Amino acid sequence: MEWFRCACCPPNLARLLASLGQYFYSVGERTVYVHLYGQNTADIDLEGASVRLEQQTSYPWDEKVRLAVQVAQPTRFTLALRVPGWCRAARLHLNGEAIALTPDRGYQMIDREWHAGDVVTLTLPMPVERVITHPKVRQNAGRVALQRGPVVYCLEEADNGPDLAQVVLPREAALTATFDPNLFGGVTVITGEATRPAPEDWPGGLYQPQATQTIAASPFTFKAIPYCFWANRAPGKCACGYASAEKSPGRFAKGAFCSFRQGEEIMSRPKLSRRDFLKLAGASAASAAMGPTLAARAMALPARQEPIEISFMGWGGVAEDEGVRAAIEVFEAEQSEVKVKWLHTPDNYNEKLLSNVAAGTPPDTAFISQSNFRTLLHDGLTMDITDYVVNDPLLSQENYFIEPQETERSTDDNGRWHGIGSTWTALHTYYSIALFERAGIEPPDFTADKLWDWDTFVEAARQLTVDENGRHPGEEGFDPENVATWGVYMDTSWWMTYEAPAKFNGGKLSDQGLLTLDEPAALEGIQAWADLIHVHHVMPEAVYLEGLGMSATQMIETERLAMVIDGSWTLADVTGMFGLFGTCPVPLMSEDGLDPGQGHLHSILRDSEKAEASWKWLHFLATPFYQEHFCKLGLWIPNQHALLTEEAMDGWLTDGVHPANYREFVSEYVPQFMSPTIVPAGFPRAEAIFKPALERVMIGDARAEDVIPPAIEEANAILLEEYINA
Amino acid sequence: MTTSPDHMPAEDRAGVRAALTRGGPRLSLSQRRTILGYTFVSPFILGFLLWFIIPALTAVYLVFHRWNLIAEPRFVGFDNILRLFRDPLLGQSLKATLIFTFASVPLGLIVSFLLALLINTKIRGIAIFRTIYYLPSIVPAVANAVLWAWIFNTEFGLLNALLRGMGLSKVRWLQDPDWALPALIFMSLWNAGGAMIVFLAGLQGIPDILYEAAEIDGAGRWAKLRRVTIPMMSPIIFFNLVIGLIGTFQVFTIGFLITDGGPQNSTLFLVLYIYRNAFEYLDMGYAATVSWVLFFIVAGLTLVVFRYFGSQVYYENE
Incomplete structure (x- = not known):
């Protein structure tokens, strides 16, 4: 069986099965809640009294649930039965007598003294239902889905042949549910008569005048199986929505427009081509694959509407500016409803964004730094886009x-979405290939079993550090004042790198809105990095680099430094210097060690009156196309699986930009070891309070455990007062 | 012939009158003059209202509100004022600002006064020297910052190179919390040229007859400086003191550009702290409150200076 690149589903499934029993019942104050129906027996301890509930049913295939209550003594309690939302005509009997249903928030309460042998029968009639979507959901316009009881059905190629997206279900078609004991150990299937278009003598080509073509509807008997069972027999496509011929057959094309092939995309997860992607996103009429559909649709369109213009504010250098402009061009070429005005703001971005907000002219959409995201979210700047995200056919895919x-x-x-990440960047090590070769040190690899542990790392750094007289730290006469080559450097002066030493050791910057750099793992990690400077003498102080006026990568170039831990974005700066630089992972100091990750978010601003149009743009930005541009430059690493398939990586990993081992870095190391730096709301003010303590540790003036906890406590008091309790 | 309305030819006068009275009642001459007068001063009045009175009133309003630029301002009563008393960073920023002011203002006065005396000599090419001394004042702040960051550079800076030449150990001018503020005070002397020019103008305004009379009375160089120059310069010195005090309290650029308030908040000046509250912490209410603290300190100090130094000032025409 093919293994999943992100090994998330198999263990989650195992976990679900193991804990399934816990989901059936829960107990409140003298109340037993029955959440799920299925054949089972439960012994429940209800404030000392033991209650046994026996469910007899073949739900979800059969409509009857028989629930027998067994108690040692007559016991008074409330039995709360869930009445499923899909059921329009539930009936309830207690010991054979009908009870009127008056569900309270989805639960029917039966409060009485229960005796042994009391029997409750819940009947949940299960006609085959045709389910339609809100008419405004374009992707589903003219389509129906089949549902029986709680089960959604689909057509599978194994039963119905290919081209399922074209299947039309006549409104009057009879739908028959039959139990098939031989299929999947016994499931109910639905059969009925449907049609599919059978073009006669299509002369070829994508488009033909409608007048010259007769497209007959060829009837066939379809068989729908529960959606959850599809792809269990043979690889094939499935469709769970079918065109519904409601009007005259001449307008058949309406529903066939939307191709429901998403199942295939999820399971084999090929690289989404630009065209596939558009189909999936339903982003453009021009991308529809079916010619007649396009023609029919174009005729049905009302008079062309003026495009809506939205504004988009962001920062960035030349490369980013060009990338965004290119993206806007493509976006506007693909659809004509939304235009984007790019407000490029390279300097003082946050101040300018907020000034625009205060002046009553906020942009509709904007970059939000991951460091500001929670503060601005707390202050109410960003719009809640959860409904868009979870209802989006593309972005809501489990492995998107x-x-x-x-x-x-x-x-x-x-759990409410207020933005979508533009990308990821993480920290990794850039090292001097020449210095490593000369010292005979083999750099670690980006695969989990080959990472360096802390001692190996410190020892390597020691060997790489050399003073003017050729001595290494720890040797007799080593002169830390006159070092020719330093072993390692990491700038620890900003939010992502405040967290780095802590995170390498299993700590983190914050949790639940409060700073957690005072936890033992974090303190230990921070102190270990300070020790690299003041105990091991393998890392220069920040002052040294500032003094030198060189960037860390320039120091590697000139062999004054062997390793620097820096953002993956720096790759774009060292392009074309691959004889000099190699990349390898950061040293993880403990089993729980992780690598901080960040990337700005794209958000819709709360005040935007053009939410729909803004979402279209945000959606576009979340697609592989936009991200790929920056990935190619070495600035970004993907945050979506579509760019991590072998095929996709072949497309954007670029010789001369990405080192050979970047494939492992982006596809294995990042998903496994990268964990976002969560910057709590109110961080800037808290930072001014705790940063001095951190600085004292790094210059060797104090020990982490002495100065950081009181500073974090003081900073957290402010966060608590101003942000959490406010 | 002049062009004021009273001396215009009759037909012109009629035209002006028509223009002034078109569509309204006839105005008397004095009324017209009043309107013209206010029209001419209106740029100032408008500017004063728009850029001073309205912002100041807004700042009063904000003291009692919480406003993050995003949501509507929310009334919080005296919360912002009470916060002043338990804000550790306010104390630190006050301390840094006061030390900076009380060190750099007197030092700046002395240095610029001495420079003014120096370049008030009548030698060939003095204009070149004056230009050289004044030049740093017109160097843009950012260029200045880059220059001084290099001078103070721990490893390769000019100052540490001098120290090393004298056999002393290096000082982390901008990274050591004990040294960063003195370094910035030292750096502020770089801009003494502005005050120097004002002093120079003052020195050249002292009539030569006073020096001649003093010389006849047997005064030496020191006596002339002590008895003539300084008393005659006292209004200028006082002016530079007050302006320097007000300006220095609002020091921002160097703390923002060179040290970013650090190390360990040792150069977190009051205005930098206000800026951070407003634009980094998104707390306009508290920023306005701290601004008022700054206002009262500056106003109070200016009052004190007027009371105690004002009486020492000699005004020639009083």
Whole structure:
């Protein structure tokens, strides 16, 4: 069996099965809640009294659930039965007597004294239902889905042949549910008569005048199986929505427009081509694959509407500016409803953004730095886009983003989405190939079993550090004042790198809105990095680099430094210097060690009156196309799986920009070891309080455990007062 | 012939009158003059209202509100004022600002006064020297910052090179919390040229007859300086003191550009702290409150200076 690149589903499935029993019942104050129906027996301890519930049913195939209550003594309690939302005509009997249903928030309460042998029978009639979507959901316009009871059905190629997207279900078609004991160990299937278009003598080509073509509807008997069972027999496509011929057959094309092939995309996860992607996103009429459809649709379109213009504010250098402009061009070429005005703001971005907000002229969409995201979210700047995200056929796919990292950084504490990450960047090590070769040190690899542990790392750094007289730290007469080549350097002076030493050791910057750099793992990690300077003498102080006026990568170039831990974005700066630089992972100091990750978010601003149009743009930005541009430059690494397939990586990993081992870095190391730096709301003010303590540790003036906890406590008091309790 | 309305030819006068009275009642001459007068001063009045009075009133309003630029301002009563008393960074920023002011203002006065005396000599090419001394004042702040960051550079800076030449150990001018503020005070002397020019103008305004009379009375160089120059210069010195005090309290650029308030908040000046509250912490209310603290300190100090130094000032025409 093919293994999943992101090994998330198999263990989650195992976990679900193991904990399934816990989901059936829960107990409140003298109340037993029955959440799920299925054949089972449960012994429940209800405030000392033991209650046994026996469910007899073949739900979800059969409509009857028989629930027998067994108690040692007559016991008074409330039995709360869930009445499923799909059921329009539930009936309830207690010991054979009908009870009127008056569900409270989805639960029917039966409060009485229960005796042994009481029997409750819940009947949930299960006609085959045709389910339609809100008419405004374009992708589903003219389509129906089949549902029986709680089960959604689909057509599978194995039963119905190819081209399922074209299947039309006549409104009057009879739908028959039959139990098939031989299929999947016994499931109910639905059969009925449907049609599919059978073009006679199509002369070829994508488009033909409608007048010259007769497209007959060829009837066939379809068989629908529960959606959850599809792809269990043979690889094939499936469709769970079918065109519904409601009007005259001449307008058949309406529903066939939308291609429901998403199942295939998820399972084999090929690289989404630009065209596939557009089909999936339903982003453009021009991208529809079917010619007649296009013609029919174009005729039905009302008079062309004026495009809506939205504004998009962001920062960035030349490369980013060009990338965004190119993206806007493509976006506007693909659709004519939304135009984007790019407000490029390279300097003082945050101040300018907020000034625009205060002046009552906020942009509709904007870059938000991951460091500001929670503060601005807390202040109410960003729009809640959860409904858009979870209802989006593309973005809501389970494996669309690298998870759980994307959800962790883009949602608030209640799981509401307020932006979508543009990308990821992480920290890794850039090393001097020449110095490593001369010292005979083999750099570690980006695969989990080959990472360096802390001692190996420190020892390598020691061997690489050399003073003017050729001595290494720890040797007799080593002169830390006159070092010719330093072993390693990491700038620890900003939010992502405050977290880095802590995170390498299993700590983190914050949790639940409060700073956690005072936890033991974090303190230990920070102190270990300070020790690299003051105990091991393998890392120069920040002052040294500032003094030199060289960037760390320039120091590697001139062999004054052997390793620097820096952002993956720096790759764009060292392009074309691959004889000099290699990349390898950061040293992880403990089993729980992780690598901080970040990337700005794209958000819709709360005040935007053009939410729909803004979402279209945000959606576009979340597609592989936009990100790929920056990935090619070495600035970004993908946050979506579509760019991590072998095929996709062949497309954007670029010789001369990405080192040979970047394939492992982006596709294995990042999904596994990168964890976003979560910067809590109110961080700037807190930072001014705790940063001095951190600085003291790094210059060797104090020990982490002495000065950081009180500083973090003081900073957290402010966060608590101003942000958490406010 | 002049062109004021009273001396215009009759037909012109009629035209002006028509222009002034078109569509309204006839105005008397004095009324017209009043309107013209206010029209001419209106740029100032408008500017004063728009850029001073309205912002100041807004700042009063903000003291009692919480406003993050995003949501509507929310009334919080005296919260912002009470926060002043338990804000550790406010104390630190006050300390840094006061030390900076009380060190750099007197030092700056002395240095610029001495420079003014120096370049008030009548030698060939003095204009070149004056230009050289004044030049640093017109160097843009950012260029200045880059220059001084290099001078103070721990490893390769000019100052540490001098120290090393004298056999002393290096000082981390901008990274050591004990040295960063003195370094910035030292650096502020670089801009003494502005005050120097004002002093120079003052020195050249002292009539030569006073020096001649003093010489006849047997005064030496020191006595002339002490008894003639300094008393005659006292209004200028006082002016430079007050302007320097007000300006220095609002020091921002060097703390923002060179040290970013650090190390360990040792150069977190009050205005930098206000800026951070406003634009980094998104707390306009508290920023306005701290601004008022700054205002009262500057106003109070200016009052004190007027009371105690004002009486020492000699005004020639009083």
